[in-house]
Amino acid sequence: MLKVVANQVVLLLDRNVAIYPVDCQHIQNGYIYFKDDTCIGKSADTIGEEEVIQWVLTNKKRAGATTKVFPNAKCLYLAIYIDGTVYGIMGIYVEKKVLSAFEYSILLSILGEGAFALENLENEKAKKEAALVAENEKLRANLLRTISHDLRTPLTAISGNASNLCSHYKILDDVTKEQIFSDIYDDSEWLIQLVENLLSVTRIEDGNMHLNKSLEVLDEVLDEAIKHIDRNKTEHQISVINNNEIVFAQMDAKLIMQVIINIVNNAIKYTQKGSKIQINYGNKGNKVYISISDNGPGLSDEMKKHVFEMFYTGQSGVADGKRSMGLGLALCKSVVEAHGGFIEVSDNIPSGCIFTFYIEKGEISINE
Numbered sequence: 475m476l477k478v479v480a481n482q483v484v485l486l487l488d489r490n491v492a493i494y495p496v497d498c499q500h501i502q503n504g505y506i507y508f509k510d511d512t513c514i515g516k517s518a519d520t521i522g523e524e525e526v527i528q529w530v531l532t533n534k535k536r537a538g539a540t541t542k543v544f545p546n547a548k549c550l551y552l553a554i555y556i557d558g559t560v561y562g563i564m565g566i567y568v569e570k571k572v573l574s575a576f577e578y579s580i581l582l583s584i585l586g587e588g589a590f591a592l593e594n595l596e597n598e599k600a601k602k603e604a605a606l607v608a609e610n611e612k613l614r615a616n617l618l619r620t621i622s623h624d625l626r627t628p629l630t631a632i633s634g635n636a637s638n639l640c641s642h643y644k645i646l647d648d649v650t651k652e653q654i655f656s657d658i659y660d661d662s663e664w665l666i667q668l669v670e671n672l673l674s675v676t677r678i679e680d681g682n683m684h685l686n687k688s689l690e691v692l693d694e695v696l697d698e699a700i701k702h703i704d705r706n707k708t709e710h711q712i713s714v715i716n717n718n719e720i721v722f723a724q725m726d727a728k729l730i731m732q733v734i735i736n737i738v739n740n741a742i743k744y745t746q747k748g749s750k751i752q753i754n755y756g757n758k759g760n761k762v763y764i765s766i767s768d769n770g771p772g773l774s775d776e777m778k779k780h781v782f783e784m785f786y787t788g789q790s791g792v793a794d795g796k797r798s799m800g801l802g803l804a805l806c807k808s809v810v811e812a813h814g815g816f817i818e819v820s821d822n823i824p825s826g827c828i829f830t831f832y833i834e835k836g837e838i839s840i841n842e
Contacts, residue, residue, distance in 0.1 A: 475595060476562050479554065479588035480507040483564065486580055487573070492549060492565035494527060501527060501563065526551055527563050534560060540572045552581070556589035559596075625668070628661035635661075667739070674732065674805050685726040685812060689836045692721040692755055692762060699734040703742070710742055714753045721755060722836030723762040729809045730833070736802035737766045737829045745770030745826070761815065761832040769826040778819050778827075782807040806831070 549565030
């Protein structure tokens, strides 16, 4: 916008013009726009002119050549401002020739229109920033509300079961005790997974996620991930299949394990007991793929559009409705993309769905 203003003044006066943008009352590096177009946008030399430029910024009045304030300056300086806000300082190389009343009147009109346009740009920017702040506040409110709800349910169950054990331990039979211990363990494991997801999402959203990538053997990562999968995995048929090739990948093993755990736990949560969950992996071009499929009820086309969005939980008659925070798959997408890969979901014919993600392939270098 300042460049447009400068070029209009060059056309009006047929003289070289310098523009010094102002940001938060600080003068930025200036640029010269020449009347003969030999060097558009050349960096301006402010040596010896700093004082007059600062004076114009402070007083919002013209100064410099052809005026009584700093008359020995190289240029006539004017502020581009409106409602007390200065957006730039213009220097006109007048060469000691006073501007005519007509030239000066048109010049002020150009500067005024330019300042008005810049104010509109700033207002638009402020509106967008305000909308972003409002959206972030809404996100925080949703996060707090969802966390409060999701934490309260398992914590209440843990507290109730622990209280029951403390009060009636001696009269409870072994089967009941074992079930209560199992419920406490499941609830605490779910809470741990929730906290891990929250911490990872927070780091990624804040830009503080640092990947500790190294060359890993994929089947070892999968084996370790399966050890940490939901205890209810015994109620489902989980199998790992590959074509007997050793697959290497460049990854942060801990985060990729979290992706695998989240997807498999989702399959366990949202499918019927006895469902088949299959993990396939291998090389595909310069990528490594991991595909996790199930034969559950699957996802509608509408749900597939939003399944990787934070806080999106969709609808399912199988899932435990009180534990559907909607962070797991959003985290998976963020982690995979941080690895330079991508994740997708598709239908598993005749029923169920398939989550597949791709990350960078690893290469072994042998030094002889």
